[in-house]
Amino acid sequence: MVSSSQPETGLFISFEGPEGAGKSTQIARLLRHLESESVPYTVTREPGGTPLGTRVRDVLLDPELTIDPLPEFLLYSASRAQLVTNVIRPALGRREVVVCDRYADSSLAYQGFGRGLNAGLLRGITAAATGGLWPDLTVLLDLDSVIGLERAARRGQPDRLEQADLTFHQRLRQGFLKLAEAEAERFLVLDATLDETDLEKTIWEAIQSRLPVLKI
Numbered sequence: 001m002v003s004s005s006q007p008e009t010g011l012f013i014s015f016e017g018p019e020g021a022g023k024s025t026q027i028a029r030l031l032r033h034l035e036s037e038s039v040p041y042t043v044t045r046e047p048g049g050t051p052l053g054t055r056v057r058d059v060l061l062d063p064e065l066t067i068d069p070l071p072e073f074l075l076y077s078a079s080r081a082q083l084v085t086n087v088i089r090p091a092l093g094r095r096e097v098v099v100c101d102r103y104a105d106s107s108l109a110y111q112g113f114g115r116g117l118n119a120g121l122l123r124g125i126t127a128a129a130t131g132g133l134w135p136d137l138t139v140l141l142d143l144d145s146v147i148g149l150e151r152a153a154r155r156g157q158p159d160r161l162e163q164a165d166l167t168f169h170q171r172l173r174q175g176f177l178k179l180a181e182a183e184a185e186r187f188l189v190l191d192a193t194l195d196e197t198d199l200e201k202t203i204w205e206a207i208q209s210r211l212p213v214l215k216i
């Protein structure tokens, strides 16, 4: 039965996109809005967000390491499983807004479309790692791969993923767009080259429209 009383969970929002899309900037701007509206939130990221995830992150991003596609995916999944259990589900249980910088769509795009791992395999293990938890809203900041890699390069030495060739980055960008097309209800796709303040406004409007349910 649908009830008009308080929902049992909070609101789960992920930010996705290729390299250099400006997720961090938009997440910081979103948090300012949530703070000014006194909306309780938890912000986290993948890979990372837990002591285990932080160590796994160091391994995954290490430019000195060669990691095959399957173990790469399993490491992302290990970080994700720990994050979902220890951070995301508890915060949703407290009816908070959870803002996650990347989530399972990154695996489908990077390890699936990028590395070529089988989508069925990725989805099966992801279901096990997350208990089937998907975001209520995914903001996809879309960007041309050449521009994105140039932007990322300005931040310093490339990490292991940024070092991968251009065609890998082009495949995963198209992968994100395909995922968004297949689940248009969940995704908000935005052109990451637009003015930062305009992007902030569009994202905040999309989230605001989903917030009232939490405020009842």
Ligand code: TYD
Binding pocket: 018, 019, 020, 046, 047, 061, 076, 101, 102, 103, 104, 105, 106, 107, 108, 110, 111, 159, 161, 162
């Ligand atoms: P990070 O420094 O957080 O990059 P960004 O600022 O682009 O989010 O590094 C995370 C890297 O890991 C990034 O290149 C995307 C990649 N990644 C995957 O390949 N698969 C995944 O499942 C996740 C979560 C991230």
